Structures are given as C-alpha cells and as structure tokens.
Amino acid sequence: MHYFVFQRIKMNQTKKLLIIGFVWPEPNSSAAGGRMMQLISIFKENGFEITFASPALDSDFMIDLTEFGVEKKSIELNSSSFDDFIIELNPDVVLFDRFMIEEQFGWRVTENCPQAIRLLDTEDLHCLRTARQKAFKENRTFELNDLLSEEVAKREIASILRCDLSLMISEFEMEVLNNVFKIDSEILFYLPFLVEEIKEEDFLKLPTFEDREHFVFIGNFLHEPNWNTVQYLKEAIWPLIKKQFPEAVLEVYGAYPSQKVLQLHQPKDGFFIVGRAVDANEVVKKARVVLAPIRFGAGLKGKLLEAMQCGTPSVTTSIGSEAMHANLPWNGFIENDIAKFAKQAVLLYGEENIWKQSQKNGVAIINECYQKNKYSNKLIDIVSLLLIDSENHRLHNFMGSLLQHHTLKSTKYMAKWIEAKNKKD
Template sequence: MNQIKKLLIIGFVWPEPNSSAAGGRMMQLISIFKENGFEITFASAALDSDFMVDLSEFGIEKKSIELNSASFDDFIAALNPNVVLFDRFMIEEQFGWRVTEKCPNAIRILDTEDLHCLRTARQKAFKENRKFEIHDLFSEEVAKREIASILRCDLSLIISEFEMDILEDVFRINRDLLFYLPFLVDKMSDNDLLKLPSFEDRKNFVFIGNFLHEPNWNTVQYLKEAIWPLIKKDFPEAVLEVYGAYPSQKVLQLHQPKNGFFIMGRAEDANEVVKKARVVLAPIRFGAGLKGKLLEAMQCGTPSVTTTIGSEAMHGVLPWNGIVENDPEQFSKKAIALYQDENLWKESQKNGVVIINECYQKSSYSDKLTAIVNSLLTDSKSHRLHNFMGNLLQHHAYKSTMYMSKWIEAKNKS
C-alpha cells in the first residue's frame, strides 16, 4: 500500500481565481498535486476574503496560521508534510527557516508567480522616464532577497521563458533548481470557436484586471489619458468597459459615460464579460510574468491589442492573436482596425487558438513536474549536495531571519 503524500501550501493570500491570474495559477497547481495523490493542506496568515475559493469543495484542508509565532512550528511538526510549496518569495522568507528546522526532509518548492525584481525594476525605470536595462536588476534590493529564496529552495516554478533566461543567464542559477511552468489551460479547436459569440454578436472594447496590481492601475490611467482620446477621435461611437476586482476611489473617478469610458468594477464572471466584447485593450507599460487577462482573451475568442511587455513570453514565435504595438497613435489606429475588420479579427482569433494549443497545454508540463517532484522525494540529499550556494544561504541567511522573527515573537508576548 502506497504511503499518502502530504503537500502543505503556504499562501500569501487565500486563492481568488475569479479575482486574479495568481489565484487561477494556484488552483492549477493544486489540481496537478491532487491528481497525483497528494493530501493537501492550504495555510495562510491572510484574513479571509469575500471572494476566496471554498477549499473544502476541492478536498483541501484550510488552516489559518500566524506570522512570527511558534504555533506554526507545532502545526508543521504535527502535519509533517513531504512537500511544502511557498506562494511567493516573501512567504519563503517568513516560514522557510521554520520548515527547514521542523521538517528538514520536506521538499521545498517556490512558486515565484513572476520575478518581483523584474517588475520592480521596470516600474522604477518607467517612473524615472528612462529605458529599462537588464543590469538594473542588480541594484534592486528585492532581487537579492528573491534570488536568495530561489537558491534556498529545492525547486522554483517559473511562469515565463523570458524570466527563465534571466535567472540562468543573468543570475547564473543552475537549471536543476528551476522548472518552467506557464498557465495551463484546456485544448481548443475551431469547433470551440463556433460555440463562442460571433464577430457581429460582440460589441465594445474591454479591459479587465485586479486593481491591487499596480501595472493594471497604470494601464487604465494610460488608457484614459492617452489611448482613449485617440480612439474616440477616429471612432466616436467607441465604448470601453473597464472591469477589475478591488477598484479604489481613484479608479472609480475615471468613470465617464459621456466619453464612452465605463468603470464597471468587479466582473461576476470574467469569461462572460470577455466573450461579449469584440476586442481586449491592454497597453501594459511595465510588469513581469505572463498576463492572465491576455490568455483568457484567447480562450474567449477575443483578439487583443497589447504592448511588447504585455505579450512578452506569451506566444513564442507564433503570430499574436491581435496586435502588438507600443506607440500610442499606432496602438489606437490598429485597435480600431481590429475592431472593424472582420477578416483581420477572425484571423487574430484563430492565432489565439494556435497559441493556446502550442504553449499552454497541461499535458506538456504536469507529468514532467510530477516526475521531478517524485525524483526529489526519492533522493533530495544528492540534489541538495550540488546546491552549495543554497546550503550556504540556508546556513547564514536564515540565522538573521530566524532571530528577527523570534525577537518579534518575544516582543508580541511582552
């Protein structure tokens, strides 16, 4: 009889798959481990939210934990997981040393979501009105923390091939510590397109994105101030609907129905919203990782107009499902052309199906991930022996993290 394998996921937040791509990504990971016989516990120090998924429906135990508390030590020692998955490097910093101390044999996996140092460096370059250069990464404090976290873990899941290249070529991370795992979606066919609303049955431009994510808020500002006036000048009947979870007051203030610019707030069903739209607009100016909204557009048969940052690492050498353009004037002209030209629209829609089937198939990645995890479970000692820098960081870096945490814990008790 096979022994039950236990997975502990320590979440930055509780998963909200209908609010963000990160939430959808987490549910995809859960699905892979469930299918491979893991008993899963999901723990987080975050407060419950109104839109979090009901984990019990997926047979997952939910556990609230505390930061800087020895209660976590007792919890993980009793659970004794075979694998621990950290949701972002900040969580590994907070809990990794406790996992190592109480469950030294547990395989430690980091889901990076995206490279935070890349997103931060690009945002800083944008705000300073200069071009981002790859060497900017070396001056980011967050890069030192993030790379250290990757080195301390047995395996890190990387969502973007561009970020894989950065980690290998710029930071010189051993490939054995990295696993490329993009978003994973179901295969599509031309028949699936026929079941979706037709060109004639769709109307309006749409943008959708969680407003807690700074690149999304910046994109909406850019749409309102630069892109939309150009579109309205040449296409006065145009309407843009902006959807997103957690809109702040400054987002809501952009609502201007007389100008065809509608702030719609949270979408109850993002897929339905995108399916009814004719074109997705996403002039993203900084960020990292893969853009869930653009993959969702492909699934909904909705062509998109985005930037090189938006499309980065999303389509390999395949034609985009719409337009990639950085210049605001050209962006606006091509967005109108895509909206009005049925042949261009249909060709773009089919490009999206090809991208989905070539780049995001679960079967291409889930078996490989399972094989690597099983290999680590069988012989983690050899793997760790070859990760000298990781061992070095385990020895030194955790000491400072550990003592800081214990100091905060003692302070909280006094």
Template sequence: MENLQNILIIGTVWPEPDSSAAGSRMMQLIQSFKKEGSKVTFASAAADSDFMVNLADFGVDKENIKLNCSSFDDFLKKLNPDLVVFDRFMTEEQYGWRVSEACPNTLKLLDTEDLHTLRYARQKAFRQNRTFKIDDLLEEEIAKREIASIFRCDLSLVISQTEMEILNEVFHVDLSLLYYLPFLLPSIKDQDISKCKSFEERQHFVSIGNFLHEPNWNAVLYLKEEIWPLIKSKLPKAELHVYGAYPSQKVWELNNAKQGFLIKGRAEDVNEVMSATRVCLAPLRFGAGLKGKLVDAMRNGTPSVTTSIGAESMALGLEWAGFIADDAITFAEKATTLYQDLHIWNSAVRQGVLIINQNFNESAANYFLVHLSKLKSDLVRHRNHNFIGQMLNHHSMASTKFMSKWIEAKNSNGSRNLL
C-alpha cells in the same frame, strides 16, 4: 507521486481565481496535486476575504497560521508534509527556516508567480522616464531577497521563458533549481470556438485587471489619458468597459459615460465579459510574468492589442492573436483596425487558439509531477550540488530565526504587559 502524498501550500493570501491570474495559477497547481491523489493543506496568515475560493469544494484543508509564532512549528511537525510550496518568496522568508528546522527532509518548492525583481525594476525605469536596462536588475534591492529565496529552495517554478533566461544568465541560478511551468489550460477544441459569439454579435472594447496590481492601474490611466481619446475619435459609437477587482475611489472617478469610458468594477464572470466583447486592450508599460487577462481573451475568442511587455513569453515564436504596439498612436490605430476588419479579427481568433493549445497545455503538469517525485527521491544529492543554497540556509536561517523569535517574544511580553 507515492513520495509526495502530503502537501502543504503556504499562501501569501487565500486564492481568489476570479480576481487575479495568480489566484488562477494557484488553483491550477492545487488541482494538479489533487488529481494525483495527494492530500493538500493550504495555510495562510492572511485574513479571509469575501472573494476567496472555498477550498473545501476542492478537497483542500484550510489552516489559519500566524507570523512569527512557534505555533506554526507545532502544526508543521504534526502535519509532517512531504512537500511545502511557498507562494512567492515572501512566504519562504517567513517560514522557510521553520520548515528546514522542523522537517529537514521535506522538499521545498517556491512558486515565484512572476519575477518581482523584474517587475519592480521595470516600474522604476518607467517612473524615471528612461529605458529599462538588464543591468537595472542587479541594482534592484528586492533582487537580493528574491534570488536568495530561490537558492534556498530545492526548486522554483518560473512561469515565463524570459524570466528563466534572466535567472540563469543574469543571476547565474543553475537550471537544476528552476522549472518552467506556465499556465496549465485545457485544449481549445473546434467546437469551443464555434460556440463563441461572432464578430457581428460582439461590440465594444474591454480592459480587465486587478486594480491592486500597479501595472494594471497604470495601463488604465494610459488608456484614459492617451489611447482611448484616439480610438474614440475614429469610432465615436464604441465604448471601453473597464473591469477589475478592488477598484478604489480614484478608479471610479475615471468613469465618463460621455467619453464612452465606463468603469465596471469586478467582473462576476470573466468569460461572459470577454465573450461579448470584440477587442481586449492591455497597454501594459511595465510588469512581469504571464498576463491572465490575455489568456482569458484568447480562450473566449477575443483578439487583443497589447504591448511587448504584455505579450512577453506568451506567443513563443507564434504570431500574436491581434497586435502588439508600444506607443499610443500605433496602439490606437491597431485597435481600430482590429475592431473594424472582419478578416483580420477572425485570423486573430484562430491564432489565439494556436497559442493556448501549443504553449499552455495542461498536460505539462504530468511532466512536472514526475520531476518533483524524482527530485524528492534524490534530494540529498540535489542539495549537495546547491552549495550557495546550503550557505544561504545556514546564515539566513540563523538571522531570520532569531529575528522572528525576538518578535514573538516582544509580542508575548507586550500581551502580558497589557494584562
């Protein structure tokens, strides 16, 4: 990647790989860039957190930036990156026009993480107690922003095959503007699985997920109110251990030792938690993207029961590493079966290895980096063929630019008035 030696990533937040799948995904990208010898700078306007990764440990420069402030322009011109990666479309909205203005020849890459439009449309349909329809996406207000951001960028990373199809077929985004890049994971070897605890050495159920993410919180409520009582009636000695970063008081209030429903809070080591548990439960009723919790389960030899949305775009034609069920009664029945049946459990463990090795191999990063390098070399022609992107950059750059400058001037005048 001789033409992509200097890379800037603009983060919505600082990476927390132990808190969310998005944090893990970001670190996979960073490590892929570093492996090729690129200099990587990670910048964000977010406040530091207690659980953010120490970027210096990975040879990454950390830069605190401001929203709606021309100091970013000065920083950008000085850095002069070959590639800018926007972490989700909101950062592209804030900083995309500044990158285009200060560094017009810089390649602009959007990491979508998951398709927010899909997640919000499904969530709205769920709350309205109706079936989600594909046309709901066209009515979702956030779609106008997210799809516009995708067109303004030179390339967008998409983590799910389902979302690739939606972007291409529903929103008519040309495939030249999209790149499918799922989780980048090392292959699971036979000796890795042999080191995992056996069926007999494990006990209880686990649910895990960042509580700030609405689909996770809803899944925990679903477990508490409908699914767990059914499982508990069949397995009275079993417990459900619920883990997740950033639990609120309302989360802690769900803890009930008598029911075996135990809120554990943040998992210090997800691998340790998963490897000691017999079955992972992920009854997600809305959401998008790929589910890091289910990847963690498969990597630790832990079968799972999830929904169609939970398993979406993960098995890709292979059988699931456990069961898929979309109603509470069936979900509880499948969870009970998986918990008790050694043969089915062992088969699910092997299936998880197959899914990881076939669908999420880290070698995909090599092809991605080659694609980026070629795109950088052919950037003028690529942009000329993205007329909608040129049009949106022309108009939105003007409106976003002047709104940002107005906010900056307002803040500056406010500061002087305080003096």
C-alpha cells in the same frame, strides 16, 4: 523513461503537500488565484493530500478550498505555533506562494521538517516588475543590469536558491535568472499557465464577430501595472480611438477598484468603470477587442490568455505579450507607439477578416504553449525524483546550502525577537 514510470508508481503512496499562501486563492479576482488553483489541481490529481495554510485574513471572494478536497488552516506570522503545526502535519512537500512567504516560513520548515521538499512558486519575478516600474517612473529605459542593484532582487534570488525547485511562469524570466543571476537551471522549472485545449467544436460555440461589441479591459486593481494601464488608456490612448471611432465604448472591469479608479468613469466619453466582473469569462466573450497597453510588469498576463480562451483578439504592448506566444503570430496586434496602438485597435474592431484571423492565432497559441498535459506530468516526475534523491540534489546546490545555513540563523532570530516583542506588548 522507465525510471520516470517507476517514480510515478512510487507516488501512488499518499504524499502530503503543504501550500503556504500569501493570500487565500481568489481565481475570479486575479490570474495569481487561477494559477494557484491549477497547481492544486495537478497535485490533487496525482494523489497528494493537500493542506493550504495562510496568515492572510479571510476575504469575501476567496474560494472554498474544502470543495476541492483541500484542508484550510490559518497560521500566524512570527509565531512558534507554526512549528507545532508543521511538526504534526509532517508534509513531504511544501510549496511557498511567492518569495515573501518563503522568507517568513522557510526557516521554520527547514528546522522542523528538514526532509520536506521545498518548492517556490514565484508567480512572476518580482524584482523584474519592481525594476521596470522604477525605470518607468524615472522616465528612463530599463536595462537588465538594473536588476543587480535592486534590493528586492537580493531577497528574491536568495529565496530561489534556498528552495529545491522554483516554478517559473515565464521563459524570459528563466533566461534572466540564468544569464543575469547565474542561477543553475537544475533548480528552476518552467510552468506556464495551464489550460485545456480548444477543440474545433469549442471554437464554433464562441460568440461571432457580429454578436460582440465594445472594447474591454480587465484586471485586479491591487496590481499596480493594471492601474497604470487604465490611466494610460484614459489619458492617452482612448481619446485617439474616439477620434477615429466616435461610437467606441470601453468597459473597464477589475476587482478592488479604488476611488481614484472610479473617478475615471466618464460615460459621455464612452469610458465606463464597471468594477468587479461577476463572471470575467462571460465579460470577455461578449467583447470584440481586449485593450491592454501595459507599460511595466513581469510574468505572463492572465488577462491576455483569458482573451485567447474566449476567442477575443487583443491589442497589447511588447511587455504585455512578453514570453506569451513563442514564435507564433499574436492574437491581434503588439504595438508600443500610442498612435499606432489606437489605429490598430480601431482596425481590429472593424475588420472582420483581420479579427477572425487574430482569433485563430489565439487558439493556436493556447494549443501550442499552454497545454496542461504537456507540463503537469513533468512537474510530478521531478517532484518524485526530489522526494527520492533530495540529498544529492541539495549537495549540488551549494549556494543554496550556504544561504540556508546563514539565513536560518538571521531570519530565525529576527522572527523570535518579533515574537517575544509581541508577547511583551
């Protein structure tokens, strides 16, 4: 304990954090954007100077990072201009936003700032999501061993091994990495979504059962599992709900709806495609029940955590609830069977006592599983230790060192070839 206190005192010296983002954060568009802002908040509160760099184009809905005291920097893929940038910045810690970004920029960080601590925020385990999606489309049962033949798994696991520490959002995915890929727990850190505690006075301010109406689904449509979920609702589940409850209305919200999403809009069936929510929190607070029959995916589901925060019970699947509630009762119902899913949705919508108990379950899950103070200090402690003893940490991550050695060469020369080709063109 005294050792950790000493390390945090040492952190009073200003440290530089470079975050390399896959996209610019859009916390109102996706759970990934909210997750990134949570990470920024943790490091900012602990005295880090933060620069956020990304090769992505600006978007209309990106957050203004300067309002949070974060410097914004546009960078290029396959360009030595990044080398000049990072040498001048000389960060103490580099956080890669998803493994694809580590693939692109990791070797440049290693070559130009070898002492910088390399963190990877996986968001979710992409190979797990991809393998599940493939099994679903091939109409077969997903098996964990499917991951071993997944091409993206080779890339993702290599990225995890090359980094000093990977931030994992799901305990189930931690187990997958330990048991299927034999990844050492020393290079993994469990960091779920982090939110504030719901106190009794906050709970009493939430809209009541009587004040709410309609079912709701909300999710970014650039994310394939969300589009599939809305299709599933429209074609299979919603007709069963309407048969039992003819007055039922479902409002579907989400950023970036495509034309095929908009075509599902059928007011006569009580199925409304609304599009982007100006304030997702307000939308969910006004709804009585969230529906999320998710059939494939990975990570934690931000929409279901948001439902709990808003006091809105939900009906979801085992994939939807995976790793989200420890051993606590769910915030509603978990059901994979179509007919039972529809029946439970109608029951939850109409039975006030069941609804209220489900709401309380959600509050208990948040206060037990997602408390910011429970995890943020631990993260800063381990980063502090890495800053002081990275050499020893890396010495014991032999597979990471091996991959770093070979990948540095292969990725480096591929990037330089692309850069030379771009200049020639």
